[in-house]
Amino acid sequence: MFHIGSHISSSKGYAAMGRQAVKLGADTFAFFTRNPRGGSAKAVQQADVDKYLEIAKEHKFAQIVAHAPYTLNACAVKEEIRTFARGVFADDLQRMEYIPGQYYNFHPGSHVGQGVEKGIEWIAGMLNENLRPEQSTTVLLETMAGKGSEVGKNFEELRAIIDRIELSDKLGVCLDTCHVWDSGYDIVNNLDGVLEEFEHIIGLERLKAIHINDSMNPMGSHKDRHARIGEGTIGLEAFRRIVRHPLLQDIPFILETPNDDAGWAGEIAMLRKMAEEK
Template identity: 65%
Template sequence: MFTIGCHLSASKGFEAMGKEAIKIKANTFQFFTRNPRGGKAKAIDEEDVKKFLKLAEENNFGRILAHAPYTLNGCSADESIRKFATETMADDLMRMEYVPGNYYNFHPGSHVKQGVDVGIEFITEMLNKILKKEQTTTVLLETMAGKGSEVGRNFEEIKRIIDGVELNEHLGVCLDTCHVYDAGYDIVNDLDGVLDEFDRIIGLDRLKAIHLNDSKNPFESHKDRHEKIGEGSIGNEAISRIINNPRIKDLPFFLETPNDLEGYAKEIKLLKSLRAE
């Protein structure tokens, strides 16, 4: 099954997001757990959740993906920012249990001149405080483009985080096509080579989801600027190879392109036309 969706607004609740996904011919979606700049999360409406779970089952939805706010930085040099990140993620994971068995994605963070070793130490410390043996949500580390002092700019850094977490059976990876291309992984000309490298360093069993984005910038630019599918430096031919690659084609794909709902509908239609079932 081709599991494809996009980023939707959670302001109206789970059922509304599910209906929007169906409207644009999607069978999954991504959403922010709260305002992407941080702040208090909207209260969970249990009746809304029940309606969504029924809707998702009736329409054969794949796993949905919650995205942590951008302000979450578990490896900041500022202790108060690290505390905010820890408390926010802990709250988010508790709330995700209302929709059990899904994914929660976060950017590893920026070490802010402390060095990557310190950054990784803080991230693993945070995850060791938060993860619970009984949780059903899989936490995904997102691959990053490598701008500034980002942690997660290569597969080795992601692997070091995973290895430092005690309950790492609850961890996976979300590969962002724009980010890895900007980071210097040539998914346009050597997709299988990149997947081989991922498998050798991290293990393909850890790859749980794909952020499917084109890139406004050229290869190895370290810029992180998403573009609409087929309108950037990755292009439709490479995108087609990604969604049809036998090693990853059954993963859920989430669009984070600069689009409105109508634009996402057009992209989903395009991607389905490129998909060889």
């Protein structure tokens, strides 16, 4: 089954996000756990959670994909930035348990000149410090475009993080179509080959969510600039193959395109039609 949604503002709580998703024609969505640039998170209200769970059940929602703030950098040079990352990560995982069984996605981080190996060491350390056997949330490492000193620009770097995690069953991957294209994976002409490589290096059982975005830049540009679906260098036909691919069914697809509500509703309807046409 095909599941599609977009990023939705979390300012009014879970029930409001659920109602907004339904309004857009979505059956999943993503949201920032707090301001994308950091800061404190709004208190979770159980009554709000209960209302959301009713909406999710009624409309047969797939898992939703929470997103950590962009300021969370587990492998920063400065200790105070790493301390902030660990604190936010721990708090977010605790809050996620109000809605059990969902996904929590984060950018692995930027090593800022320390080197990839040191970056991977710091990231794995944060994960090992915070993952718990009893948690129901699956933490997702996001594939990155390789801009600057980003860790996670290829499948091998994500695998290296996973290999260092004690509770690796709590870990998955969110594949961003713009990011993998910008990092050099040819999902336009060789989608099967890219998925085979993912299977060989990481394992498709760990692919839990997809950020579905076109790109403003050519393959391998390492730029990370999203475009609306069909308006970038990936193109509509490639997205048709992606949403219809048999290995990518039942995975929540999340739009992060530069759009407004009307634009996201249009993209959701278009991609759903592509996925479901005979």
